[in-house]
Amino acid sequence: MADSILEVKDLRTSFFTDDGEVPAVDGITFSVKEGEILGLVGESGCGKSVTSLSIMGLLPSPPGKIVGGQILYKGEDISHAKESRMRKLRGNDIAMIFQEPMTSLNPVFTIGEQLTEAIRLHKKMPKKDLEARAVDLLKMVGLPRARELLKEYPHELSGGMRQRVMIAIAMSCDPKVLIADEPTTALDVTIQAQILDLMAKLNRETHTAIILITHDLGVVAQVCKRVVVMYAGKVVEQGDVRDIFNHPEHPYTEGLIRSIPDLFSKKDTLYTIKGSVPKPGSIKKGCLFAPRCPYVMDKCRTAEPELTGDRHKSRCFLHREDA
Amino acid sequence: MSEPLLKVEGLKKYFPIKGGLLGKVSETVRAVDGVSFSVNEGETLGIVGESGCGKSTTGRMAMRLIEPTAGKVFFEGKDILNLSKSEMRRTRKDIQMIFQDPFASLNPRQTVGRIIEEPMIVHHMGNSSERRKRVDELLELVGLSAYYAKRYPHQFSGGQRQRIGIARALAVRPKLIIADEPVSALDVSVQSQVLNLLQDLQKRFNLTYIFIAHDLSVVRHISNRVAVMYLGKIVEISDSERLYDHPEHPYTKALLSAVPIPDPDNKTNRIILKGDVPSPAHPPAGCPFHDRCPVAMDICAKEVPVLKKTEDGRLVSCHLYD
Numbered sequence: 001m002a003d004s005i006l007e008v009k010d011l012r013t014s015f016f017t018d019d020g021e022v023p024a025v026d027g028i029t030f031s032v033k034e035g036e037i038l039g040l041v042g043e044s045g046c047g048k049s050v051t052s053l054s055i056m057g058l059l060p061s062p063p064g065k066i067v068g069g070q071i072l073y074k075g076e077d078i079s080h081a082k083e084s085r086m087r088k089l090r091g092n093d094i095a096m097i098f099q100e101p102m103t104s105l106n107p108v109f110t111i112g113e114q115l116t117e118a119i120r121l122h123k124k125m126p127k128k129d130l131e132a133r134a135v136d137l138l139k140m141v142g143l144p145r146a147r148e149l150l151k152e153y154p155h156e157l158s159g160g161m162r163q164r165v166m167i168a169i170a171m172s173c174d175p176k177v178l179i180a181d182e183p184t185t186a187l188d189v190t191i192q193a194q195i196l197d198l199m200a201k202l203n204r205e206t207h208t209a210i211i212l213i214t215h216d217l218g219v220v221a222q223v224c225k226r227v228v229v230m231y232a233g234k235v236v237e238q239g240d241v242r243d244i245f246n247h248p249e250h251p252y253t254e255g256l257i258r259s260i261p262d263l264f265s266k267k268d269t270l271y272t273i274k275g276s277v278p279k280p281g282s283i284k285k286g287c288l289f290a291p292r293c294p295y296v297m298d299k300c301r302t303a304e305p306e307l308t309g310d311r312h313k314s315r316c317f318l319h320r321e322d323a
Numbered sequence: 324m325s326e327p328l329l330k331v332e333g334l335k336k337y338f339p340i341k342g343g344l345l346g347k348v349s350e351t352v353r354a355v356d357g358v359s360f361s362v363n364e365g366e367t368l369g370i371v372g373e374s375g376c377g378k379s380t381t382g383r384m385a386m387r388l389i390e391p392t393a394g395k396v397f398f399e400g401k402d403i404l405n406l407s408k409s410e411m412r413r414t415r416k417d418i419q420m421i422f423q424d425p426f427a428s429l430n431p432r433q434t435v436g437r438i439i440e441e442p443m444i445v446h447h448m449g450n451s452s453e454r455r456k457r458v459d460e461l462l463e464l465v466g467l468s469a470y471y472a473k474r475y476p477h478q479f480s481g482g483q484r485q486r487i488g489i490a491r492a493l494a495v496r497p498k499l500i501i502a503d504e505p506v507s508a509l510d511v512s513v514q515s516q517v518l519n520l521l522q523d524l525q526k527r528f529n530l531t532y533i534f535i536a537h538d539l540s541v542v543r544h545i546s547n548r549v550a551v552m553y554l555g556k557i558v559e560i561s562d563s564e565r566l567y568d569h570p571e572h573p574y575t576k577a578l579l580s581a582v583p584i585p586d587p588d589n590k591t592n593r594i595i596l597k598g599d600v601p602s603p604a605h606p607p608a609g610c611p612f613h614d615r616c617p618v619a620m621d622i623c624a625k626e627v628p629v630l631k632k633t634e635d636g637r638l639v640s641c642h643l644y645d
Contacts, residue, residue, distance in 0.1 A: 043510035044481075158599045188373035188537065190596045193581035197595055215510060218583030222590060241587045259515040260585050261544035263567065269522065270515040270544065276480050277510075 004031040005209055006055070006094075006177050011069035011079070013054045016062060022280045024050040026233035027069065029307070032177060035207040037200070039224030039241070041214060045277055047233040048213045052179045054079070056096055057086040073177075091118040095170035099182035101162035105154040111165055112150030118172045137168040142198060160191035164198065171202060181213045196223055217260060221245055229253050232278055232288040239312035249314035251293045287316070326400055327361035328531050329385060329499055334358045334394035336380050340604065352604045354380045356555035358394075359630070362499070367525070367532040369546030369563065371539055371578070373600060377555040382501045382535045386418045387411060398499070416446045419492035423504035425484035429476040435462075435487055436472030442494045461490040465520060482513035489520065493528075501533045506541060518545060539582050543567050551575050554611040555603055557630060561637030571639045574612050610642065618643065
């Protein structure tokens, strides 16, 4: 089994607002192995993006703050690392791509300038090699006319091309871990297919581990090897993608999978999870999913289940012997 | 067969791009370029396509929120493009719209009760107390409770706001509802709640829907018939069963194969299309899809294919089926 390159242990991130402390990420634990694609899924407000910002040291602070736990990169705890240390790691070891390809590129710099920025910061390279490297990167992400593109500005590119440029920038220093936060959500489905294809190819060729953050279970099923399902700031289930989809243990995971309309057959009514996601910190006692759970038991309202299991873990009393 | 509730013929919308010192029209964007379809009473027509294919513009033209450049729109047999302003306003009582963004489509300074009541005031329905009663009924109907009427939009979640948008559309008892991406801003678990609600309401009130969306699975779930659009044109239109099980147009095939299936054991071979959708200001000559089509022939670059009935009675616009 491959070693873990990044481990998140009992991470807790809170936002301190006028209304008090809001626990956005409430004790999550998972690890990413070298060269794998890990899916981090959940609906709006479950804390998946806050998790990624915590790892990158990019939390808006204040109000955000890591209040507990560890983030281990190659064994080194970076959860409270100095800014100078994070600056060395970011882009070079851990890189990130964002959802919005329209706003995450700087409109006043050329593609070439933005593409070589990270390389100039992290590696010493003669100017001539720098340009060759930039051209190689653009070719690697499947962009035509690489040499001309270097001199163009972001507004001259389509959404799909911009996301390719973002991926090229993220890959420019051969990072060990790439965090992709909803990388295809803003794209059309045919372009999404191109980008997912590209990410899978880069993963195979460069062996960069990818944390793919998404709300789209279809994307997860097609690309990821392992999956972490989050709900209201906690991990409710994790395991191999086949186990998660074929034998979901947590009622939330099951509900999510069953709520998706089927492309291959038409059902009369769709399965629904009743109610909506609770506000962070609003449920003080018991399982956070209990108010919406179809299998809820008395115990669920008073005690909170732990994340248990070996390869396939879930946070639910249904799968516990003592329940 | 009875008269369709809505019939659209040769609908076109060209937007001019003005440029230069004198503001001369330098180019035109052909957002919608000759679209025809009809919708029967009680059915749901889905319109799918990627950004910029003209599906929203088509939906808006069907209720004259955007004035078409050319074409005809018949609602219950009468040409609504010839109606005067006041006649059109009366007709809009029968055609209502649900919008995509539940955050932008509700006035933040009005109470939910007032938002739902407004269309009834515009159409002179009932007196004040009757309208209040109807607001309460509508709120219950969409799965909210009557005491929410005094609250403001910011106090609701995305799914609840979309329910408010639906209540507002239903307030004037319309016959046709045009829903433009009504669930795309919602999370999956909430999306399924809203889709079920729309289907329930359709059965109860014999509503007709035009359902515009980019999510192919959602469209299959809710539609009886589906039109696929590409660069301002309908490339294929048929009953949803056959369209999804046996797509005929190469674009429909590629679109369907690109959808990520939520099943790790079903990794079908995706047809990965080359490049991007061309700009509607410079559509390619011949078939608009030919430069990305995996099975393009010589004729495709020269002649524009027309929407024709195939052997099994659906409409496809492709030279392969000539």
